[in-house]
Amino acid sequence: DTGVSQNPRHKITKRGQNVTFRCDPISEHNRLYWYRQTLGQGPEFLTYFQNEAQLEKSRLLSDRFSAERPKGSFSTLEIQRTEQGDSAMYLCASSFESGLYGYTFGSGTRLTVV
Amino acid sequence: QKEVEQNSGPLSVPEGAIASLNCTYSDRGSQSFFWYRQYSGKSPELIMFIYSNGDKEDGRFTAQLNKASQYVSLLIRDSQPSDSATYLCAVILNDYKLSFGAGTTVTVRA
Numbered sequence: 001d002t003g004v005s006q007n008p009r010h011k012i013t014k015r016g017q018n019v020t021f022r023c024d025p026i027s028e029h030n031r032l033y034w035y036r037q038t039l040g041q042g043p044e045f046l047t048y049f050q051n052e053a054q055l056e057k058s059r060l061l062s063d064r065f066s067a068e069r070p071k072g073s074f075s076t077l078e079i080q081r082t083e084q085g086d087s088a089m090y091l092c093a094s095s096f097e098s099g100l101y102g103y104t105f106g107s108g109t110r111l112t113v114v
Numbered sequence: 115q116k117e118v119e120q121n122s123g124p125l126s127v128p129e130g131a132i133a134s135l136n137c138t139y140s141d142r143g144s145q146s147f148f149w150y151r152q153y154s155g156k157s158p159e160l161i162m163f164i165y166s167n168g169d170k171e172d173g174r175f176t177a178q179l180n181k182a183s184q185y186v187s188l189l190i191r192d193s194q195p196s197d198s199a200t201y202l203c204a205v206i207l208n209d210y211k212l213s214f215g216a217g218t219t220v221t222v223r224a
Contacts, residue, residue, distance in 0.1 A: 031210065033210070035212075040216065040217075041216055041217075042118070042202050042204070042214025042215050042216050042217055043158065043202075043212070043214050044214070045211045045212065045213070048210050048211070055210075056210070056211070089157075091157055091158070098209040098210070099206055099209055099210045099211075099212065100145060100146045100165070100206060100209050101146065101163060102146070102148050102160045102163045103160070103212065104160070105157040105158050105159070106157060107156070107157050108156075108157045
């Protein structure tokens with residue numbers, strides 16, 4: 001097990017295009033989280049899953065954003081009709097049950113919308 | 115009021131000195147408290163967590179928590195150039211959502 005894996009590492013897209021990111025959590029972790037980080041700021045919570053159930057979505061997650069975790073394993077985050085304001089680092093993390101002892105983050109996907 | 119506030123950097127310390135980072139949080143219900151280190155262009159890496167009042171030491175790092183004052187700190191002793199990074203303070207309410215501060219950038223001068 002090599003930790004949380006995210007693909008792609010970098011994505012450049014034109015405004016208006018759709019993009020999809022993938023996250024593979026640590027295998028025994030049943031919780032999976034998505035965060036977004038912009039330059040000079042700390043990560044901001046977007047959503048999380050317990051197994052395959054999406055239990056909370058932030059107000060930051062507009063209707064252009066959708067996340068799935070089929071079968072409780074990997075997760076995808078899709079952004080439709082990208083805007084320049086979507087440019088950020090998208091971070092995935094996982095934990096076993098509670099997050100009270102912290103998460104393990106993946107390497108992130110850096111999105112640039114041009 | 116932001117949920118988590120950190121002292122604004124950047125913080126520059128000479129090699130071998132102690133770097134002191136501070137953080138305050140607004141929600142008294144916060145349960146656990148974390149320090150993440152983030153190198154430029156990389157993702158955050160958990161270096162310390164604490165949930166009881168007092169000090170917790172791990173190698174050259176000491177985290178301090180004072181729930182009455184809603185204050186968390188991180189001391190880095192014998193600072194090394196490899197400690198140059200942004201340090202993010204985070205708190206957790208409930209058991210799933212981390213709230214992060216904006217981070218303090220530390221530069222260790224050789």
